[in-house]
Amino acid sequence: MRDLTKRDLLSLAACLVIYAAVQGLITLDVIGPFWQLNIVLICINIILAVSLNLINGFTGQFSIGHAGFMAVGAYLSAVMTVKLQLPFPVAIAAGAVAAGVLGFIIGLPTLRLKGDYLAIATLGLGEIIRITILNIPYVGGASGFMGIPRYTNFTWVFLLMVFTVFVIKNFINSSHGRACISVRENEIAAEAMGVDTTKYKVLAFTLGAAFAGVAGALFSHYFYIAHPASFTFMRSFDILTMVVLGGLGSISGSITGAILLTFISAALASYPEWRMVIYSIALIVLMLYRPQGLFGNKELSLKMFSRVTGGGQRGAA
């Protein structure tokens, strides 16, 4: 336990250094507005990818409805700040809770399904959420929810990204997390060993949904608008792609996947006609060469570069 705390402290210090460095570069105008925006987008995508990885990678439940939960967070938080004039942190919390509760309500019945059936059900649920929002005039319907103030900045996204990664990381390393992994490895065996599989599946799903809600809240308060077209199943696919590309069951993989794909997308912005073609070819090639994802289910560690450190207990998280 003490060891964990020490490592956490070290990591926190590292985060602080990164934060200070990036913030410094932003203040000094070394990072222009375009890359600032993409750094924010990267952080939001990391939250989405890591939270989806908890569901897909660690608990092994094939969900492709993440965009729906993101939409709930985006819209509810906007209602909080715009219509009810509540402060931003309350709005984020409300978005997270709403998405989490919805995840719980949805997860309870649907997580009985398995594999591709669960996939199509979650995809359908994501679309149902989107279509429902599309039909609520109170939040702008098809025109989208306009006039959202920009409260999100680099500090907010970075803070919440670190928070998300910490919570999910610690969750996975807890006994709950191990129960989730046992569900992924072999559900029947897990059940036979006395793991309440339904409970852990729903727990992971709820937690993942709540963080998607956080990402949604940050998203809508950065782009001034929440629009149904931003939350189609294509976005769910994007998030899933980040997770699989990085490696199912690897948090550092999800982070790398989110950074890489956001970066590719931004770098290709100058070739609009060819952007999606290049993107799709890159996707196919990457998958053909690394079908298990960049990191497999391993975590990135300094051991990959040198064998100096003796951390132990890492790897098969």
Add this chain to the structure above:
Amino acid sequence: MLRKILSQALVIMLIAALAAGCGGGQPKADVIKLGANLEMTGGNATFGASAANGAKLAIKEVNAKGGVLGKQLTLTVADNKSEAAEAANAMQKLITQDKVVAVIAPIASSSVIAGAQVNQDNKVLAISPTASNPKVTVDPATGKVRDFLFRAAFIDPFQGSVMANFAAKTLKAKTAALYIDNSSDYAKGLGQFFKETFVKSGGKIVAEEAYLQKDTDFKATLTKIKAQNPDVLFVPGYYQEVGMIVKQARELGLNMPIMGGDGWDSAKLPEIAGTQALNNTFFSNHYSPDDNSPAVKAFVEAYKKEYNQIPDAFAALAYDATMMVIEAIKRANSADPVKIKDELAKTKDFQAVSGLITLNATHDPVKSAVIIEMKDGKQTFREKVNP
């Protein structure tokens, strides 16, 4: 965790380094850079591609005549994936990375609004060819005009009420049904103002239905509308779905007049719907091909020569928007973004393809609308409505 963070740091540093590299690019002195933030992929890609063609044609023509202020023009196109958030991203890129002096803004109102703050903050104007929602140029929160936002299209209230008046007065309709493209705020806005004006003039809306872009089967809803037996059917939407709706409506025996807005304008419409089915349909537009205006003729000829297609409303309006910006640069005698903005706001009686354009105080074009009747697949002039 530490190592992960370290690796993350590496990547972010890399990005930062790249940003530093990219950010420092100075615009070349001998060209004037314009940008276009358009729907090149995603659900509205069809419209975005047309608009990009229109804008490129305008640039090409002006360059062939020696450019403006003795400089050649370039157009940098950025893709907004038909998504509001991506539109803000693309706007940011065009203005801060590519350092363009003015931007042709997205097709969809929601995407223009998402990027509007970027324009305001960086003091670079955006003119949308087609965004018709009043909120594009007027900030709903403050009620003030956004000084750097412009449009080349009609606003929804004007077009919606033109068609409602036409239905009530000319067609003598007492009841109307609305069938709206629910994924487009353009169609919703048009529907809303049609409804208001139509009800005000004593009519009754008997059915309000909706579809989504990329839908192909409309028969179920049309059967429902048929049971209400309205005098007219108003379908504000874009030509691809409208064509299929008209075709399927006629097959189901809905023989009442069908009406719509400028989204109908395309040579594809008669091909999709069939020339027979399109008889007894009316839509409002910026210009009529009958009116023999040299601007229209020259544009259609040039477009056909360049792309081997007949231009639709998106191409025409994007062409106009680009020409308006170029004209403003000429008048400002400078490529300074703020000066261009000031001159663009003063646009008066500018002879565009879509008519004589004057921008009013809220940066909306004041131009007359024409109502077109489809006769055996040909657009024919029906009447002209002044604002």
Add this chain to the structure above:
Amino acid sequence: MEFTHQLIQQLINGVSLGSIYALIALGYTMVYGIIRLINFAHGDIYMLGAYVGFFATTTFKMPFLPALIMAMAVAAVVGIVIERAAYRPLRQAPKIAVLITAIGVSLLLEYGGMILVTPQPRTFPAVFPAHTYNIGGIIVNNQQIVILAVSIALMVLLTYIVHRTKTGKAMRAVSFDTDAARLMGIDVDRIISITFAIGSGLAAAAGVLVGIYYNSIDPLMGIMPGLKAFVAAVLGGIGIIPGAMLGGIILGVIEALVSGFISSTFRDAAAFAILIVILLFRPSGLLGKNVREKV
């Protein structure tokens, strides 16, 4: 009377829409049945077929039937190529990696297609014109009948192939247990190629018929029908050929009834909601057998 009248018309609308879903779902369900892959590119093969049919009838002035056969042949070849290049190397990889590859292939076909044929919608020439029949106020169109007839015929043909031919037997064997099938001397790769060829050919046939029926095709036309067809296949019990037909018709009828009697805006939501409800009570679809999991 008015209500029953409308109900009958809506049922006809629904069956006609459903037969289109069924047509696409047939190929979907075959491919899934054999390699357990949600082939997201299936909807785009449907688009490809529509375009081949379009160019065959316009540029090469072919009559309807040769154009249809050409579209099916080209799509079958493309299907085999996709399987060889993108899916076969991943046979041993995690399933989700293949799924991501399928999404990649789908995006490639959509946006590659957009560059090749431009995003502008195209319209088919009148290869077989529509006639409308009005029977006591109920309106039916000959194209609707053709589509329904073709999908039923193809369903019967497929069922025959799968259950009565040697290739079909091999398909069932591969689907049941790939390794055991290989040990029995079945060329698994060849069987999978054949399945992809048949599935893609079916999608292309659907593409041409639908292109003619709706009279408008564009490079992104396959996304929604592809998704709906998959829903239809799952609804009926994925991997089961009559299930795809049943699922498609049910989905079409639900959509028509929801649009006709509730609200068109909730049509897609209702379709997905019913799918989820059915899955909760019959987790392997309407015609699927509930397989007990072995420990």
